[in-house]
Amino acid sequence: MGKKNKCVLILLSLLVPLCMSAQLRKLSSEKQQLFIQLSLNYYTVVKEGRVDQDSSLLLVTRKNKLSRWTVIMDGFGNGLTLTDNKWVDTRQPWIASSRLSKLRNLAHLKVLVMLGAYYAYQPGYHQADRDSAQYYLSQAKKESESLHSIFWLNQTLCILGKNYFKGQKIKEGMDCFQLAITSCQQTGDKLTEAKAWDLQGSYIPPNESTLKLIIESLEKATKIYQKTGALAKEVNSRMNLSYIYFLLKALKVSENNALAALALQDKLNFPYLHYTYDILSLIGSITGSEHKDLTYEMKAIKSSIATKDSLGLAYFYTRMGHTKFGPKETSYAFSDYYLKKGLEIFTLNRDPDIYMALVNYVSNLNGNGKSAQALQLLQRTLKSIPPSSERVGNMVNQSIAESYLGLKNYKLAEKYYLLTEQIHQRDTLVTKNMRSAQIKYVLGMFYFQRKDYAKADNYLQKYISLTGPKDNEIVSLSEVHRILYKLDSIRGNYQSAARHLQDYISLNNKYNSANDAKSIAGLKLQVLMTQKEKDIQLLQANSEMQQQQARSTKIYIYIGLGIALLIIIMLYSRYYINQRQKNAIFRKNRQLLKVIKEKNELIISREWLLKEVHHRVKNNLHTVICLLESQAGYLENDALKALEISQHRIYAMSLIHQKLYQSDDIKTVDMSTYLPEFVSYLSDSFDTGNRIRFDISADPIKLGVAYAVPLSLIINEAVTNAIKYAFPDARNGVIDVSLTGSDDHVILRISDNGIGIAQEHLTGSSAKLGLKLLRGLSDDIKADSNIENNDGTKITIDFRVEELMLATLN
Numbered sequence: 001m002g003k004k005n006k007c008v009l010i011l012l013s014l015l016v017p018l019c020m021s022a023q024l025r026k027l028s029s030e031k032q033q034l035f036i037q038l039s040l041n042y043y044t045v046v047k048e049g050r051v052d053q054d055s056s057l058l059l060v061t062r063k064n065k066l067s068r069w070t071v072i073m074d075g076f077g078n079g080l081t082l083t084d085n086k087w088v089d090t091r092q093p094w095i096a097s098s099r100l101s102k103l104r105n106l107a108h109l110k111v112l113v114m115l116g117a118y119y120a121y122q123p124g125y126h127q128a129d130r131d132s133a134q135y136y137l138s139q140a141k142k143e144s145e146s147l148h149s150i151f152w153l154n155q156t157l158c159i160l161g162k163n164y165f166k167g168q169k170i171k172e173g174m175d176c177f178q179l180a181i182t183s184c185q186q187t188g189d190k191l192t193e194a195k196a197w198d199l200q201g202s203y204i205p206p207n208e209s210t211l212k213l214i215i216e217s218l219e220k221a222t223k224i225y226q227k228t229g230a231l232a233k234e235v236n237s238r239m240n241l242s243y244i245y246f247l248l249k250a251l252k253v254s255e256n257n258a259l260a261a262l263a264l265q266d267k268l269n270f271p272y273l274h275y276t277y278d279i280l281s282l283i284g285s286i287t288g289s290e291h292k293d294l295t296y297e298m299k300a301i302k303s304s305i306a307t308k309d310s311l312g313l314a315y316f317y318t319r320m321g322h323t324k325f326g327p328k329e330t331s332y333a334f335s336d337y338y339l340k341k342g343l344e345i346f347t348l349n350r351d352p353d354i355y356m357a358l359v360n361y362v363s364n365l366n367g368n369g370k371s372a373q374a375l376q377l378l379q380r381t382l383k384s385i386p387p388s389s390e391r392v393g394n395m396v397n398q399s400i401a402e403s404y405l406g407l408k409n410y411k412l413a414e415k416y417y418l419l420t421e422q423i424h425q426r427d428t429l430v431t432k433n434m435r436s437a438q439i440k441y442v443l444g445m446f447y448f449q450r451k452d453y454a455k456a457d458n459y460l461q462k463y464i465s466l467t468g469p470k471d472n473e474i475v476s477l478s479e480v481h482r483i484l485y486k487l488d489s490i491r492g493n494y495q496s497a498a499r500h501l502q503d504y505i506s507l508n509n510k511y512n513s514a515n516d517a518k519s520i521a522g523l524k525l526q527v528l529m530t531q532k533e534k535d536i537q538l539l540q541a542n543s544e545m546q547q548q549q550a551r552s553t554k555i556y557i558y559i560g561l562g563i564a565l566l567i568i569i570m571l572y573s574r575y576y577i578n579q580r581q582k583n584a585i586f587r588k589n590r591q592l593l594k595v596i597k598e599k600n601e602l603i604i605s606r607e608w609l610l611k612e613v614h615h616r617v618k619n620n621l622h623t624v625i626c627l628l629e630s631q632a633g634y635l636e637n638d639a640l641k642a643l644e645i646s647q648h649r650i651y652a653m654s655l656i657h658q659k660l661y662q663s664d665d666i667k668t669v670d671m672s673t674y675l676p677e678f679v680s681y682l683s684d685s686f687d688t689g690n691r692i693r694f695d696i697s698a699d700p701i702k703l704g705v706a707y708a709v710p711l712s713l714i715i716n717e718a719v720t721n722a723i724k725y726a727f728p729d730a731r732n733g734v735i736d737v738s739l740t741g742s743d744d745h746v747i748l749r750i751s752d753n754g755i756g757i758a759q760e761h762l763t764g765s766s767a768k769l770g771l772k773l774l775r776g777l778s779d780d781i782k783a784d785s786n787i788e789n790n791d792g793t794k795i796t797i798d799f800r801v802e803e804l805m806l807a808t809l810n
Contacts, residue, residue: 023308024064033070034232035272036060038239039311040071042275045243046315047353050389053203054166055123061089063311072121073114075195076155085114093118093132101697109147112140113156120163133163154180154192158199165203173204174213194224198237206244214244235264242279255283274303278316285322288474288510294323310345317342318357332364339364352388354381359399371406378403391435394423398442410450417443437466441476448483457487478507655681656708668702671711671739678712679719679737686723691732698739701746707801710777711748717770717777718750718795726754726793744800751794757787 024032040056047056061068069088087095096115103111116137122129137160144153157180164173177200184193201217204210218241225234238261245254262276277300284292297320304313321339339361346354358381365374378400387393401416421439444459460480481504488497655678656669675698683694703711719735727733735752757771771787774795778785783799 024066029070030232031268031270032066033074034235034268034270035064036066036068036071037236038272038275039064039309041236041240041243042278042312046312048391049206052124052166054121057121058123060311064309068121072117075158075192076110076113088114088118105147106149106152109140109143109149109152112136112143113152113159116140116156116163117159120159120166125166127167130163130167133159137163150183150187151189151192154183154189154196157183158192158196161196162199162203165205168205170204170210174200190224190228191230194221194228194230194233197221197224198233201237202240206247211244211248215241215248218244231264231268232270235261235268235270238264239276239279246279246283251283251287255280258283271307272303272309274300274307274309274312274316277303278312278319281319285319290323294320297323314342314345314349314351315353315356317345318360321357322360332368335364336361347385350385352385352392354385355387355392355396359395362399363402366402366406369406371403374406375400375403390423391427394420394427397423398439401446402442405446405449413446414450417446437463440466441480444480444483448487453487453490457484460484460487474507474510478504481507656705656712668704669708670700670702671708672698672700674708674712675715675737675739678715682716682719682723686720688723691730692723692727693732693734695734695736696738698737699741701739701741703746703801707746707781707799710780711797714748714774714777714797715750717774721757721770722750722752722754722793725757726752728755746799746801748797749794751792753792756789756791756793759789 024035027035036057039060040053043056043060044051044053051059057068057071060066067089069085072088073085085096087093093115096111096118100108100111113136116133116135119129119133119136122133137156140156141153141160144150144156157176161173161176161180164170164176177196180196181193184190184196197217198221201214201221204214204217206214218237222234222237222241225231225237238257242254242257242261245251245257258276258279262273262280265273265276277296281293281296281300284290284294284296297316300316301313301320304310304316317338321335321337321342323335339357342357343354343361345351346357358378362374362378365371365377378396382396387396397416398420401413401420404410404413404416421443424436424439427435440459440463444456444463447453447456447459460483463480464477464484481500485497485500485504488494488500655674676696679694679696683692715737719737722735726735731754733752733754736749738749740747740749775785778797778799781799781801783797786796786798788794788796
């Protein structure tokens with residue numbers, strides 16, 4: 001690919017998402033949700049299960065700058081606005097969890113369900129996400145039952161069922177969905193019932209034991225959507241059914257569902273039809289209807305380009321490039337044209353799915369006798385873009401085998417063919433049989449070519465014994481019967497040979513009747529010429545532009561020469577003036593840089609000195625604490641208690657200075673980290689153990705030393721009094737400490753559920769030293785202090801500060 005083409009592709013990759021996201025945002029939320037669901041389901045299917053649906057959801061919404069909200073919170077109602085829940089797409093769930101403490105009843109329940117849904121839809125299979133989802137959804141289930149909210153209980157059960165499925169707990173998930181479905185049927189909630197069926201069918205792990213349940217669930221969801229007029233949701237469920245029926249080889253049912261989805265999209269005036277066209281094209285390819293294959297895939301390409309949705313474009317080009325028809329030269333030219341377009345996009349994105357296009361392109365090279373070039377291309381690509389899975393790597397192995405076969409290196413060809421079969425045995429995907437049929441086919445043909453008729457017959461018989469659609473079923477199957485006819489004829493088994501000949505003729509006639517050769521050739525030519533004409537028009541436009549540029553260039557050269565002479569004269573006269581000015585500016589800049597450097601050094605030195613001061617103050621205060629501890633060994637009773645109280649007060653100030661010198665910001669203390677550490681120190685000092693529980697909450701408030709020190713001493717006095725006096729006789733209790741702030745306003749609340757403070761200690765001369773100190777410190781910071789006795793003691797300190805900084809939650 002030339003440098004110019006690369007630049008164009010890179011530019012398009014930057015501009016197209018911007019145009020597309022603007023176009024998508026004009027759609028209604030219902031159509032946006034449909035687009036997201038169709039895109040993520042297609043991406044999950046085309047990746048063959050290597051990417052989970054929730055990872056596909058994240059990729060699609062990020063690529064198109066849309067919100068995951070519409071899918072994650074589907075069915076929750078219009079009361080939950082997107083504006084209040086941007087945390088879903090910024091992936092900041094702590095914003096929502098921080099609201100829980102301020103909410104009650106139904107509002108609290110809704111946030112629990114939202115948090116549970118958020119974690120249940122997290123990409124990947126991380127246990128921590130499932131545990132978080134389980135935690136919030138279990139709480140939501142209890143609250144919805146206690147509030148008798150059937151609607152939110154059913155929503156919770158749906159998300160809980162999905163979460164169980166993600167952890168491979170199929171029985172638990174089915175139980176949740178069954179509870180929700182039964183409840184909805186009793187209350188007549190059709191939309192939530194349809195959602196339950198839809199989620200159960202969409203997210204239950206697909207395997208042979210669950211496929212029947214998947215179809216049953218999606219069929220029931222589709223019927224309810226049809227009855228309730230939920231057209232967009234019916235489109236999505238029918239597309240899911242089309243994918244599942246295709247896997248189960250029920251191609252007619254798959255096609256009917258895709259056609260029904262297409263009709264509904266047309267009714268909705270929904271422009272993103274390419275994913276539906278693509279599955280219809282694939283069905284046409286499998287059933288041997290090449291006309292349908294080409295027509296629908298061309299429509300898929302046009303729709304993808306028209307809507308600027310490039311998610312599947314490389315795959316659409318690759319699918320179009322799979323088709324070969326007519327004379328060898330025309331057939332390969334048509335196929336290569338589209339395969340190269342797919343390869344360009346895959347290469348630009350460094351997408352490991354490049355091998356979906358590459359193996360077909362290599363097959364064309366082998367068909368044209370360029371096997372050496374094919375092998376070099378495979379080896380070069382393997383070095384730069386490793387296969388994404390063992391299954392994809394195995395496709396490459398088969399392609400290498402074909403290249404060695406083209407080089408007549410039969411030993412290496414057989415080695416790689418057998419390696420392909422061996423690795424394929426480990427395949428666990430539900431599409432294993434389709435791939436298995438293709439491997440048996442190529443091995444049978446290889447051994448027939450090598451005249452090893454016993455092995456050829458063995459593999460081709462195995463191919464026929466596999467049920468369901470195979471790659472290019474009619475073409476390949478007819479060819480297998482033709483070869484088996486020859487093998488039976490060679491061995492003298494004429495009765496079996498006659499049956500195979502009859503089957504070959506029947507399949508060949510069926511294929512010919514389904515495909516009008518002239519029609520297909522004309523269609524291919526039309527498609528190819530349409531693309532070629534666009535390329536030619538682009539080249540002609542570039543040529544005309546270059547000629548015009550050449551003519552303009554000559555004129556500009558003559559004008560430029562005249563202007564250049566004039567400019568040279570002017571520049572010559574200005575040279576010395578500019579030079580003198582530059583020298584003067586250079587000297588001034590050098591002096592300015594010197595001054596700035598000296599200033600920065602002074603600032604750094606000052607900050608270092610301030611940190612050192614705080615460090616030394618902290619060390620000195622700790623020295624005082626140590627001296628007090630030494631003296632405490634010689635004191636008893638009241639003197640010892642007074643000394644311990646003094647130690648706590650000194651530690652409160654010492655911790656302030658420690659936080660200052662440890663922080664990058666040496667001016668303020670983050671009270672949200674200081675408060676838990678200091679209260680923990682007091683708890684440990686009095687050895688409260690599990691007897692007293694501390695509930696601590698603090699906004700991310702930063703205070704200067706002038707406020708932090710008095711506030712820390714107030715906290716010391718209040719918490720110490722509560723520990724010592726609020727819970728006599730070793731009774732259990734709770735001490736709640738909170739610090740909140742907004743703008744320049746801060747409120748400190750310290751409360752306990754103890755016996756309270758005697759009234760005579762609250763007023764007058766009877767007030768204890770600690771309470772006097774608390775009021776005095778409150779006056780120092782101009783705070784309003786209030787002490788209440790109501791089921792314990794509650795102390796409130798309300799003050800304003802000149803400089804208050806609230807940390808921003810990230």
